Amino acid sequence: MASDSIKLYALVYVALVGLATSKFVFFEFDQFFTYEQAFAGTMGAAALKGALIVGYYQHLKWENRSLTYLMAVALAFALLLMAAATYSIT
Amino acid sequence: MSELPPKTSLRRWFVTTNHKDVGILYTITALFFLIMGGMLALLIRFQLWEPGAQFLSEIAYNEAVTTHGLVMVFWFLSPFGFGFANYFVPLQIGADDLAFPRLNALSYWMYALSGILLGISYFQGGTLSTGWTMYAPLNVPMYTPSLGSTGAILALAMFVIGITASTINFLTTIHHSRAEGMGLMDMPLFTWSILATVYMMLFAFAALLAVALILLSDRILGSIYFSATEGGALLWGHLFWFFGHPEVYIVFFPALGVMLELFQSFSGNRLVGRKWVIIAICLISIQSFLVWTHHMFLTTINLEVKTLMMATSIGISLPFDLVVFSLIYTLIKGRIKFTTPFLFAFGALLLFIVGGITGVFLGAIVLDYEFRGTYWVVAHFHYVMFGGATALFGGIYYWFPKMSGKMYDEFLGKVHFVIFFIGFNAVYFSMFLAWETPRRVFEYDPAFQPMHQFGTIGAVVLGLSFFIMFYNFAKSYVSGPDAPDNPWEYTRTAEWAVSSPPPLENWGGRPSYASGKLEFVSEALTPSDDHDGPAAATDGGHGEGHGDDHIESYPYWDKHASHASIWPFALSLATGIFFFGLSGVSSSIDITTADTLFGTGITVSNPVYPVFTALGLLGIIWTAVKWGLEDFYAPPMEIAERWPFEGVEKVKLGMWFFLASDVIVFGAFISAAVFIRVAAGWYTWEPLTDSLPGLINTFVLLTSSFTVILALVYARRKSRKGLIAYLSATILLGLTFLSIKMWEWHHEIYDVGVTLTQNSHGDPVQATIYYVTTGLHGLHVVIGLLIAGFLLVRAWNGAYQEDPRPVEYFGLYWHFVDIVWVILFPLFYLF
Numbered sequence: 001m002a003s004d005s006i007k008l009y010a011l012v013y014v015a016l017v018g019l020a021t022s023k024f025v026f027f028e029f030d031q032f033f034t035y036e037q038a039f040a041g042t043m044g045a046a047a048l049k050g051a052l053i054v055g056y057y058q059h060l061k062w063e064n065r066s067l068t069y070l071m072a073v074a075l076a077f078a079l080l081l082m083a084a085a086t087y088s089i090t
Numbered sequence: 091m092s093e094l095p096p097k098t099s100l101r102r103w104f105v106t107t108n109h110k111d112v113g114i115l116y117t118i119t120a121l122f123f124l125i126m127g128g129m130l131a132l133l134i135r136f137q138l139w140e141p142g143a144q145f146l147s148e149i150a151y152n153e154a155v156t157t158h159g160l161v162m163v164f165w166f167l168s169p170f171g172f173g174f175a176n177y178f179v180p181l182q183i184g185a186d187d188l189a190f191p192r193l194n195a196l197s198y199w200m201y202a203l204s205g206i207l208l209g210i211s212y213f214q215g216g217t218l219s220t221g222w223t224m225y226a227p228l229n230v231p232m233y234t235p236s237l238g239s240t241g242a243i244l245a246l247a248m249f250v251i252g253i254t255a256s257t258i259n260f261l262t263t264i265h266h267s268r269a270e271g272m273g274l275m276d277m278p279l280f281t282w283s284i285l286a287t288v289y290m291m292l293f294a295f296a297a298l299l300a301v302a303l304i305l306l307s308d309r310i311l312g313s314i315y316f317s318a319t320e321g322g323a324l325l326w327g328h329l330f331w332f333f334g335h336p337e338v339y340i341v342f343f344p345a346l347g348v349m350l351e352l353f354q355s356f357s358g359n360r361l362v363g364r365k366w367v368i369i370a371i372c373l374i375s376i377q378s379f380l381v382w383t384h385h386m387f388l389t390t391i392n393l394e395v396k397t398l399m400m401a402t403s404i405g406i407s408l409p410f411d412l413v414v415f416s417l418i419y420t421l422i423k424g425r426i427k428f429t430t431p432f433l434f435a436f437g438a439l440l441l442f443i444v445g446g447i448t449g450v451f452l453g454a455i456v457l458d459y460e461f462r463g464t465y466w467v468v469a470h471f472h473y474v475m476f477g478g479a480t481a482l483f484g485g486i487y488y489w490f491p492k493m494s495g496k497m498y499d500e501f502l503g504k505v506h507f508v509i510f511f512i513g514f515n516a517v518y519f520s521m522f523l524a525w526e527t528p529r530r531v532f533e534y535d536p537a538f539q540p541m542h543q544f545g546t547i548g549a550v551v552l553g554l555s556f557f558i559m560f561y562n563f564a565k566s567y568v569s570g571p572d573a574p575d576n577p578w579e580y581t582r583t584a585e586w587a588v589s590s591p592p593p594l595e596n597w598g599g600r601p602s603y604a605s606g607k608l609e610f611v612s613e614a615l616t617p618s619d620d621h622d623g624p625a626a627a628t629d630g631g632h633g634e635g636h637g638d639d640h641i642e643s644y645p646y647w648d649k650h651a652s653h654a655s656i657w658p659f660a661l662s663l664a665t666g667i668f669f670f671g672l673s674g675v676s677s678s679i680d681i682t683t684a685d686t687l688f689g690t691g692i693t694v695s696n697p698v699y700p701v702f703t704a705l706g707l708l709g710i711i712w713t714a715v716k717w718g719l720e721d722f723y724a725p726p727m728e729i730a731e732r733w734p735f736e737g738v739e740k741v742k743l744g745m746w747f748f749l750a751s752d753v754i755v756f757g758a759f760i761s762a763a764v765f766i767r768v769a770a771g772w773y774t775w776e777p778l779t780d781s782l783p784g785l786i787n788t789f790v791l792l793t794s795s796f797t798v799i800l801a802l803v804y805a806r807r808k809s810r811k812g813l814i815a816y817l818s819a820t821i822l823l824g825l826t827f828l829s830i831k832m833w834e835w836h837h838e839i840y841d842v843g844v845t846l847t848q849n850s851h852g853d854p855v856q857a858t859i860y861y862v863t864t865g866l867h868g869l870h871v872v873i874g875l876l877i878a879g880f881l882l883v884r885a886w887n888g889a890y891q892e893d894p895r896p897v898e899y900f901g902l903y904w905h906f907v908d909i910v911w912v913i914l915f916p917l918f919y920l921f
């Protein structure tokens with residue numbers, strides 16, 4: 001069963017706020033980061049945030065693993081559509 | 091909850107939620123659309139009697155071609171297969187009903203009423219005339235300006251909403267309600283084919299929903315996705331065919347399932363290579379998503395993608411070969427009984443082989459240059475889709491005795507088959523012979539005239555053959571001999587183990603396959619305080635106890651299953667009214683913008699459509715609330731096989747399936763944004779907006795995710811105060827999010843000059859994408875707030891103390907909306 005610990009959820013919240021701020025920082029301080037670095041850093045932060053929310057707030061971490069695979073397949077199809085369609089016009 | 095009236099009462103058919111009733115409704119409605127689509131087909135055939143315009147005008151011919159395609163593919167083929175799926179999947183797996191009976195009735199009514207909307211679209215200045223593929227930019231108002239064109243696309247969107255609900259229902263049912271001992275590999279092959287179908291539907295129809303929403307935004311709100319020169323037409327191709335190829339198997343698989351079932355029943359033999367057939371079915375389902383650009387060989391996409399998907403397209407024929415050989419060997423090894431159902435199933439196999447082989451030609455790039463847009467394509471897909479559907483007619487003869495309790499006339503059935511088969515090949519084989527005729531055009535080389543006239547005669551024969559079937563069924567239903575429980579000698583599936591027709595509750599005792607064969611266990615269920623009873627033993631889950639459904643509040647010795655609710659019909663009706671209103675709202679309201687918001691002028695030229703829109707919207711909210719408050723009891727299945735989703739509660743499982751489909755919806759919207767930006771040149775765009783309001787809104791939504799999880803924690807601790815406090819906080823944060831969004835939009839429109847179609851900084855389509863994508867997300871927030879408000883009022887009255895799970899399910903949705911924003915924020919505010 002999912003955790004009932006408010007402390008754990010609060011820690012996740014702090015991490016989420018930190019990650020959200022990091023995206024902003026990447027693009028605000030463009031004297032330190034190139035566009036590509038900022039882009040990569042932001043995507044990394046977004047992926048991590050998504051994983052934290054799904055894993056802890058939607059408590060997928062404590063659920064049957066098959067639900068994770070289901071969502072992974074959906075995500076894979078969405079990324080496939082994006083990648084193949086976009087690549088097709090390059 | 092109301093009692094279910096008898097079958098003779100008309101009221102029953104509006105309130106029933108029983109899967110067998112809904113199955114019959116689907117079957118009859120689908121046959122109605124078969125007649126409608128068939129009439130349209132005959133119009134096309136008569137027009138082709140001679141080259142050039144006959145009795146139909148150009149536009150009327152195009153409308154007939156378009157609606158024939160839409161009706162047959164969407165409103166006939168799939169729902170016909172799902173009539174059987176509704177009736178027989180629960181019976182084949184040993185369930186009492188589908189997992190969500192009211193949702194099932196909702197799917198049916200969305201389907202039936204969306205078909206009526208499609209019919210109405212003919213009278214709204216003419217319906218859609220683009221062909222069923224609705225290619226861009228033909229699909230935008232500049233080229234198809236009639237209200238009926240918008241009406242037809244709205245009808246399709248409503249149909250897809252019903253499909254999505256049905257998909258979630260079947261997936262949850264098959265994964266949650268299999269009788270004891272019925273492992274996934276033990277399921278009958280019809281049920282297997284439906285399982286594969288609904289998995290494909292879950293992902294494919296989500297893409298169709300997304301592309302329909304984008305198109306509706308273009309048509310109703312005036313956004314410019316598909317008229318954009320930055321790849322708008324190609325965008326449609328990708329999004330539509332990402333859905334469109336899997337759709338071919340979605341309509342074919344139920345028919346394949348019937349074929350597999352009937353080949354076994356009438357050869358007296360188990361399917362040869364059963365395990366491999368199941369593996370092939372799974373492979374095809376996955377591969378179906380990897381081939382879509384073979385519909386785009388003549389577009390300007392690059393040769394690498396074309397070549398890759400040519401290879402995968404040819405590759406998909408391999409698992410199909412395996413299935414075909416398995417069917418043939420099953421016959422060779424068996425003793426065949428040439429009954430009507432078998433004849434149709436066998437005919438379907440022959441037709442499908444012709445369709446499959448001619449399709450391989452189209453899968454090769456070089457040949458497609460020659461064949462594309464000709465009658466070769468038309469003949470090919472009719473052999474595949476209608477050829478496959480031939481097995482469904484086998485299915486209706488096979489199951490008619492079970493569904494009606496009467497035997498049909500075998501002789502008339504065989505006559506039907508012979509005339510059908512001759513007519514079928516006359517129409518469609520003549521198309522191969524005249525294949526150089528251009529598709530969707532009534533002008534053709536007079537040299538092909540004899541072939542087309544032969545085809546038209548064939549079409550009349552084909553159409554008339556169905557009246558033999560209708561007569562046969564009508565007469566048998568009235569005065570035919572009673573059907574025994576099992577009229578067929580060799581059947582293996584559980585629907586034949588109960589009476590014809592089966593009783594309302596399906597089973598006398600609890601069906602179980604624990605011993606390897608079907609037995610009915612009669613257990614005297616006794617009240618018990620042990621909530622970790624039998625279900626937990628099979629669940630092998632995660633120590634949550636079974637806690638399934640309202641077991642505490644509804645002891646089973648005291649509560650009977652509900653089978654009636656008017657709200658699925660009412661909610662669908664409200665949706666239909668809302669969509670009807672939407673079809674004309676943009677032409678009835680004229681909005682003039684000024685320098686400030688308060689200068690906006692609104693003139694209503696025709697109040698009818700706006701009034702329907704408003705009434706429909708109020709109706710949707712009202713019926714949804716009544717639905718939520720209704721006391722409707724679908725009994726939990728105490729003992730069930732649930733691999734691979736053991737330990738996941740029923741509603742939670744349904745919720746995750748819904749979220750998986752919503753991932754594709756947003757995935758398609760985000761893909762569209764990325765695709766168009768790459769087409770325009772990624773680096774030529776700068777974010778339209780300041781990043782600060784987006785960042786603040788990110789914090790607001792993250793905080794609301796935190797408060798939702800706290801609401802759940804306090805609900806679990808049975809703290810009414812805590813639950814109310816954190817639900818209220820969530821609602822306030824959601825409202826804050828929307829307010830900031832409104833402020834931002836206002837700022838963009840009136841201070842910066844960025845509107846849906848205008849962008850003072852660059853490409854107008856960038857503004858379109860920004861407003862529509864963040865708008866869809868905002869709509870998700872609004873829906874979430876409505877649900878949260880409902881929960882709050884109920885929590886105030888003391889609900890969710892015993893059973894906090896609704897709070898949890900709402901949280902799953904709300905967090906998902908939060909995650910979408912995590913992606914949208916950088917995409918629109920930073921990159």
Ligand SMILES: [Cu+2]
Pocket residue numbers: 334335338381382384385
């Ligand atoms: Cu295809």
